Amino acid sequence: MSLQQALDDCLIDFDRRVLVTDLLEKYKLTYKEAHETLEAHIKEQERANTNKFEKRFLVHGMKANGDGELYTIVQGEDKLKEWLDKLQNSQSQLYSVEIAGGSKTAAPIFKPMQHVEVKLAKLEQRAGAATKPVANGVDHKPLNGNAVTTKPAGVKVEPTKATGSKLEPTNSTSSKVESTTSTEEQKKSSPTEQKGGKGKAAVAATKKGSINSFFSAAPAGKAQPPKETKPAAASKAASGSMENFLKKQPTSSESKKSPTESVKKELTAAANTSVQLFDDVESEASSDEEEKLDKLRRKVVGSGDESDDGGTKPTTSKRRRISDSEDEEQPQKKSTETQSKQQQQEEEKEAMDVDAAATNETFLDDDGFVITVRPKKQTQAAAAATKKKTSPTAAASSAPTTKKKSPPAAATKAGKLAKETPKTKQSNISSFFTKK
């Protein structure tokens, strides 16, 4: 819309002071054009109506004493004439207009100009001014040092594979069978491989600090499944449920986790490892069968922790809780432990496994007694396991469960064993706490 049209349509409110400079900004005119249009309109208005306008003029001229140039704003035509006489080479233009006797004008506000009549030939944007957003003057550059930077997933996966391959020599040191089983499982389950690598990466990222090591211990355990399978693979004496458990673990993770999911989980794990751990538990514990397996595994892990705790790491209740909820086991730092201790652990786990399997057969009879019937295989296996046992603590570890779940009427071999348990149980608990 042109200025003339706006004036004709009475869109300009002269009750307020109207500056010519405002008009030239709004209608993109030169000062001369705006001034002439406005002046013509006002003269016309004054001729037609009784409206009178208060006009202010911009007077420009040289001072008489040669003191320089002057731009001044004068009000009214009388003053204008006075100033035009006073200055040399003077000229005047309309500066502002308002209705005479109108409301008091508001305090003037300085508006930076946008419309430029003489502009720079090469007005350039400074390089990088528009493209580089700055938040509080801080550039988001990757920092060296301890700062954790978020990298693309691909970048993270690479070191995990490398670390996964690094783990292999440590496994191979224990025994050939172990190393083969571990490599087989690694080949089978790429997600677990990724998990293990991720865990290693997390360990590398957060090596120091107790809390960091606490969180890093859990994912590091994900590299452990091969190691945790050691006792089962080596002894072959474990129960069928234990075998199922061992078979199910990689398959369940394989079936449920697509590679993309695993990558996603890696990302979340990078952000917060503990969250990732619980997510794993939630996703895996969907079916009843798997829940049972989880229980089994937790018990195995729990007993393993008990025996491990005395060796290298102090166990806290919190940590225990985390490791229980977690599907994985302790970080593999146990390769340096003695062979005898490993054997002892294996035997303990077998015993625990046997006992745990026995609980599956517990039921209430017609008289309301709790009866536990064990499968023969398991009892035999348990007997074989107990025969192998050398330490009294290991024997005690199997006893509590049998005693609890065997009814008084049932006088089996297991019952005999149960009679021996009270002493050994006490000693086991006391030794457990002393170890702690």
Next chain:
Amino acid sequence: MANRIECSYENLSSSFLLQSSDYQKQFCHLYAHRLAEMTRLLKPLAQSKWGEDIPIMKLCELRGEQDVHCIIIGTIYKHQAHKPSILRDISEENQLAPQPQRQNYSEPGDKVILEDELQRARLQGEHITGRNLATGIVCAVKGGTDSDGYFNVEDMLFYESGPQKSLTASKPKSKLVLVSGLDQLQSHNYVDALNMFQYWLSGSFSNSSDAASTVRLIVAGNSVRNTAVATVPTLQVARSQANANDTVQAVSQLDSWFAAWAQALHVDVMPGAFDPANFMLPQQPFHKCMFPLAGKLSSFQAVPNPYSCRVNNALIVGTAGQNIADLLRSTGLESSLEALRCTLSWGHIAPTAPDTLACYPYIQSDPFIMKQCPHVYFAGNCEKFETELLVGSGGKQTRLVCVPSFSKTQSVALVDLETLDCREIKFQVEAE
């Protein structure tokens, strides 16, 4: 729509940009370097003026001998009874009521002493007008010692800012606008004047031919405020916070002003004494984050104070006025123009730094020495507009400009960089 003419430009202010910020050093290094540097510059001048017959000696070489006619090059130290002293302030804090600060602490009885590297001697003579000298000036004096230990001065020589490149006539006439003391916080008092100024810059007032030749605008300090922040002993925290908010808003407003003006011409903004910048000279350029809008335009730049540049072969040097204000306090000089002229003839932008004017403790140089005589030499934030074309030895011509504070006078200075003509452009509103 007309285009503004293009001209060559070179920023020569790199010597005023601090490379490090080590404030632990003593100021003696600065004086030592000033004396060494200016001795090197003054020696040939002294020999050419007074002849090589008169030896240039050190004060320690006189060894109390009388009637030795020689030239001594040294630094003036003016012993002033009323000079502000931090030690005296501290001692008075303990015991006595604080003395009212003097606007001018120069007195006829001030003693003028000349110091060289090792020794000092009190100067006397007809040429010595103590009131018009200041501490920190390096000069060569010709004369001899007397029995009272005075050095009787027969003649004095100042560096006069060194040689000057001749100003070649440039085809497109270029002009420079100098403005200072925009004082954004008080700008509501002169909105119309500011409005006229910006449309004058843009060439809207039938001045497009003049505007087209105006190539650069230098804002010489005190753009945010023109006076010191009032310090009130009580409620200091609340007060300072209020002031901080004011300052932030003022800088934001200034950013929009400069962004608008930089569309019309090149704008160089210097910090001033009361701006949110470092206190010591040389004041460093405003950080670019302070002007996010204007900073996007390549035609806008924040520059240090003092500022030096070359536009169309004309060397322009100027400050935001702290050096002149300090000289007016410590000497008997009566006007800013006189003080500006003196600093040019002494060959030093801020001779009273670091004595009574805060200055960075340089240890390897004195960047305030004027080794090349400027064509335009200005000081901002003066009481009124003053100008003079100073013709020095060898036909050197320098346009001295005392740029008035816009908030006080609503005027700017326009300098023709070819003819070195300068005039004041005043924007005023007659009282209604």
